[in-house]
Amino acid sequence: MRNGVLYILTAVALLASSLELLGQSDDHMSVFEIAKMEGKRWRGDMPKSSGTFNGENYNWSFAECWWEIDPWIRNINGRVKIYLELLVEADQISFDFNQALTVESVVVNGETKTSEFADSYSLVVNLGEMIMPQSLEVEIVYSGEPQQSSALSFTQSFHGVDPEIYTLSEPYGARDWWPCKQTLNDKLDSIFIEITVPEGNKAGSNGKLIYEIPHDNGTVSFGWNHAYPIPAYLVSLAVTNYESFSQYVEIEGETLEILNYVYPERYDDWLGLSDATVELMVLFSELFGPYPYLKEKYGHAQTSIPGGMEHATMSTMSSLNFGLNAHELAHQWFGDKVTCGSWEDIWLNEGFATYLTGLSYEHIGQEGDWDNWKSSAINSVISMPDGSVIVDDTTSRDRIFSGRLSYQKGAMVLHMLRWIGGDEKFYEGVRAYHNDAQLAYGYARTSDFEAHMSQTFDMDLSEFFSNWVYSEGHPIYNLNWWVNDGRVYFKLLQETSHPSVSFFRMPFEVKLIGDQQDTIVKFDHQYSGEVFQTDPGFEILEVVFDPNKWILAESAVSFEPNIDLEDVLIFPNPVGNSLRVSILKPTFFAEFAEVIDGTGRVVDLISPAGGIRTGFETDVSGLAPGTYRLRFVNGQSTVAVGFVKL
Numbered sequence: 001m002r003n004g005v006l007y008i009l010t011a012v013a014l015l016a017s018s019l020e021l022l023g024q025s026d027d028h029m030s031v032f033e034i035a036k037m038e039g040k041r042w043r044g045d046m047p048k049s050s051g052t053f054n055g056e057n058y059n060w061s062f063a064e065c066w067w068e069i070d071p072w073i074r075n076i077n078g079r080v081k082i083y084l085e086l087l088v089e090a091d092q093i094s095f096d097f098n099q100a101l102t103v104e105s106v107v108v109n110g111e112t113k114t115s116e117f118a119d120s121y122s123l124v125v126n127l128g129e130m131i132m133p134q135s136l137e138v139e140i141v142y143s144g145e146p147q148q149s150s151a152l153s154f155t156q157s158f159h160g161v162d163p164e165i166y167t168l169s170e171p172y173g174a175r176d177w178w179p180c181k182q183t184l185n186d187k188l189d190s191i192f193i194e195i196t197v198p199e200g201n202k203a204g205s206n207g208k209l210i211y212e213i214p215h216d217n218g219t220v221s222f223g224w225n226h227a228y229p230i231p232a233y234l235v236s237l238a239v240t241n242y243e244s245f246s247q248y249v250e251i252e253g254e255t256l257e258i259l260n261y262v263y264p265e266r267y268d269d270w271l272g273l274s275d276a277t278v279e280l281m282v283l284f285s286e287l288f289g290p291y292p293y294l295k296e297k298y299g300h301a302q303t304s305i306p307g308g309m310e311h312a313t314m315s316t317m318s319s320l321n322f323g324l325n326a327h328e329l330a331h332q333w334f335g336d337k338v339t340c341g342s343w344e345d346i347w348l349n350e351g352f353a354t355y356l357t358g359l360s361y362e363h364i365g366q367e368g369d370w371d372n373w374k375s376s377a378i379n380s381v382i383s384m385p386d387g388s389v390i391v392d393d394t395t396s397r398d399r400i401f402s403g404r405l406s407y408q409k410g411a412m413v414l415h416m417l418r419w420i421g422g423d424e425k426f427y428e429g430v431r432a433y434h435n436d437a438q439l440a441y442g443y444a445r446t447s448d449f450e451a452h453m454s455q456t457f458d459m460d461l462s463e464f465f466s467n468w469v470y471s472e473g474h475p476i477y478n479l480n481w482w483v484n485d486g487r488v489y490f491k492l493l494q495e496t497s498h499p500s501v502s503f504f505r506m507p508f509e510v511k512l513i514g515d516q517q518d519t520i521v522k523f524d525h526q527y528s529g530e531v532f533q534t535d536p537g538f539e540i541l542e543v544v545f546d547p548n549k550w551i552l553a554e555s556a557v558s559f560e561p562n563i564d565l566e567d568v569l570i571f572p573n574p575v576g577n578s579l580r581v582s583i584l585k586p587t588f589f590a591e592f593a594e595v596i597d598g599t600g601r602v603v604d605l606i607s608p609a610g611g612i613r614t615g616f617e618t619d620v621s622g623l624a625p626g627t628y629r630l631r632f633v634n635g636q637s638t639v640a641v642g643f644v645k646l
């Protein structure tokens with residue numbers, strides 16, 4: 001056992017150390033990789049979920065679980081005692097539980113009862129007679145080798161030659177290894193977990209470690225108590241020959257332990273990366289309110305899981321790289337404290353965790369990280385024309401955990417809300433949502449989030465949510481600009497990538513770049529083809545659409561040359577050997593110019609690198625005598641001026 005190090009960070013120390021820290025660890029995982037790994041937990045060929053779950057006639061409040069796990073043997077011996085409140089008169093209660101396991105006994109309020117599986121995933125307990133609504137204590141003793149209806153739900157694996165067993169129950173895997181209630185409308189108020197393992201192993205789980213007791217028979221029991229509400233899918237265990245180290249961080253005057261259960265062979269690597277957890281903990285607590293499980297702990301348990309999983313108070317992690325660390329920690333606020341109330345709304349978990357990873361790059365990343373994060377999120381989403389943030393098929397795990405839609409597009413929805421409302425209102429709205437007494441430590445739907453943001457912004461966001469969350473696709477912008485009398489004009493055209501949305505109403509920025517200076521101006525786009533103008537006070541050479549990457553969109557900018565014959569002077573005319581061209585307007589730009597003979601044939605091309613902005617001289621001695629046109633080309637626009645070769 002190695003001792004932890006005490007970290008007490010102030011905001012100043014945080015800022016000072018962050019760049020250095022991240023500079024040392026080149027161990028970043030992109031948002032795309034995280035989503036891909038989280039999505040990969042489920043094989044494409046797996047049967048779809050039945051989608052029907054048990055427990056409608058009761059609320060469960062508390063569970064005590066005793067589990068025996070030997071990582072060498074893919075097996076569980078379990079005793080689970082569930083305290084519940086029967087809501088209606090009933091003679092049966094049912095649990096989500098996989099029939100691959102053997103139920104040895106069921107005792108309700110001290111009396112043995114019969115039970116049977118009504119289908120593959122439903123354990124029915126017979127109460128013997130109709131009973132009135134009341135409190136029940138249901139103890140189920142069971143054992144066996146869990147089947148994996150949800151891949152990786154109960155996984156045996158190896159690091160080197162050492163075995164491990166870990167669980168991953170999201171979305172529908174909890175029932176594979178313990179009798180529970182999987183619906184997303186009823187959290188346990190708290191849970192006690194004891195895991196007994198062979199000596200030499202540690203068992204990580206939810207909540208606070210309250211004891212670690214060795215037994216004479218060569219086993220050791222780890223007792224964990226989690227006194228916060230928790231849904232079935234966030235209950236976890238991870239067992240192997242861990243070493244551990246702890247860090248401590250001050251949050252709101254409380255000292256929080258960050259407990260790391262790590263493979264012995266990775267101990268030094270993890271220790272080297274672990275300062276980031278403290279920085280992220282401080283950052284997220286500042287942005288969104290204190291860490292939700294301040295009275296217990298945060299922690300990591302290393303396993304061979306693809307990516308990571310945000311088990312409440314102890315994330316199961318394949319590695320401690322910065323992006324993954326941020327993502328799973330972010331879930332403690334968004335996913336664990338406030339949990340999506342349906343798998344349709346998984347973006348309230350994954351879109352948030354993805355965006356908070358972006359924010360961690362913005363605040364404590366290296367130069368360029370934040371910009372790269374935005375580019376990669378945008379490029380991933382616009383790689384295809386369709387798909388909504390809301391999940392349209394919750395029987396498909398692939399669809400629920402779509403990296404492109406639930407993760408990146410969800411994150412960009414948050415980024416665009418921040419763009420519309422501004423930083424202050426954005427964070428205020430998200431905090432109000434997160435702290436809503438109806439939602440905190442409970443469940444939220446997209447409509448709950450929308451209501452909070454609308455209220456905080458004092459703005460009707462129904463069109464925004466309809467377009468960006470419930471409908472499909474993204475805008476495709478075409479910005480044309482030109483200059484007239486010193487003013488810059490913009491015509492913004494918008495098509496959409498999917499017919500479910502006819503127009504995305506968004507504010508947009510353009511960056512106007514001159515020779516010595518630049519400026520950014522912002523407009524509100526109300527319809528396709530709308531024309532805007534501004535007087536920048538200096539000559540514009542280039543225009544960039546959405547320079548700070550606020551909008552999820554494809555875009556193109558083209559200069560619409562405002563050239564007429566007055567802009568271009570050619571001389572001498574008629575010309576002998578050398579034709580000189582003088583450009584009058586400083587905003588003139590053409591990609592190239594062509595010399596076209598009387599039959600329409602292009603006989604010469606003037607194509608300097610960077611295009612034509614100023615005058616030039618060209619050798620025409622090789623041209624046959626006759627009439628020619630010099631045609632300037634910029635995109636679809638052309639302008640031509642005639643001359644005669646002697």
Ligand SMILES: [Zn+2]
Binds near residue numbers: 038331349353
């Ligand atoms: Zn996630």
